[in-house]
Amino acid sequence: MSVWQLVAVGAVMLLGLVGVLVPGVPGQAIVWAAVLWWALTDPTPVAWGVLIGSTCLLLLNQALKALLPSRRPRESGAPRRTLMAGGVAAIAGFFVIPVVGGILGYVGAVYGAERLRLGSRAAGWTSLRSVMRATGYSVLLELFCCLLAVGAWLGAAIWG
Numbered sequence: 001m002s003v004w005q006l007v008a009v010g011a012v013m014l015l016g017l018v019g020v021l022v023p024g025v026p027g028q029a030i031v032w033a034a035v036l037w038w039a040l041t042d043p044t045p046v047a048w049g050v051l052i053g054s055t056c057l058l059l060l061n062q063a064l065k066a067l068l069p070s071r072r073p074r075e076s077g078a079p080r081r082t083l084m085a086g087g088v089a090a091i092a093g094f095f096v097i098p099v100v101g102g103i104l105g106y107v108g109a110v111y112g113a114e115r116l117r118l119g120s121r122a123a124g125w126t127s128l129r130s131v132m133r134a135t136g137y138s139v140l141l142e143l144f145c146c147l148l149a150v151g152a153w154l155g156a157a158i159w160g
Contacts (some may be wrong), residue, residue, distance in 0.1 A: 001043040006157055013150045021087035022044045031060050031146045035153055054149040061145040068138045078114060078131045080146045086110040086131075087143060094141045102147050106140050106147040108130075 012034040019027030031055060039051035086109045093105025110131055115124030132140075 001035070001038070006039060009034050009153070012037070013152070013153065017091055017143070017146055017150065018087075019105075020146055020152065021084060024029065028058055028142055028146055032150055035149060038153060038157070046156045050149075050156045051150045053152060057145050057148055061142055064140060064141060068141065078110070078127060080118070082113040082131065083135065083139070085093065085113045085147070087136055090143055092139070094151065098151070099148070102144050103140065106143070 013031050016030030016032075016034060018025045019025035019030050021027070035051055035054045039047040086106045089109030090102045090106035093101030093103075093108075095101070097104065107128070111124055111128045114127035114131070115121060118124055118127060
């Protein structure tokens with residue numbers, strides 16, 4: 001697979017990660033389609049292993065989403081920019097501190113944005129809990145699963 005194709009696959013995956021944060025965009029399906037595209041173009045055992053692992057992980061995510069509360073961003077009272085800041089920080093945090101950085105980035109950015117918006121630590125903490133109940137757990141789980149799939153692809157593309 002050429003470098004330009006790898007860059008294109010990475011761009012589609014980034015689009016899928018952003019799509020997880022935007023309601024109505026099938027971000028998880030876009031990430032999976034990018035992994036499928038890469039595995040079909042680069043038919044090695046590592047690529048097929050990443051595809052199988054990503055498929056299982058994303059199907060497990062679909063099953064777990066039924067157990068979590070549905071996304072209701074308006075009920076949290078937080079502005080859309082707070083949720084976007086959390087998502088962007090989760091994506092960046094995942095690559096800065098592998099795996100756990102995604103969770104820390106999301107929760108930390110949502111708390112920070114709400115504390116700045118509301119002006120006090122207690123109000124920021126209360127708003128964070130409200131956001132996590134209304135949208136956070138569902139978004140965080142889907143984003144984390146997609147980040148794991150992208151991380152597996154990135155690791156396989158660099159070292160595989």
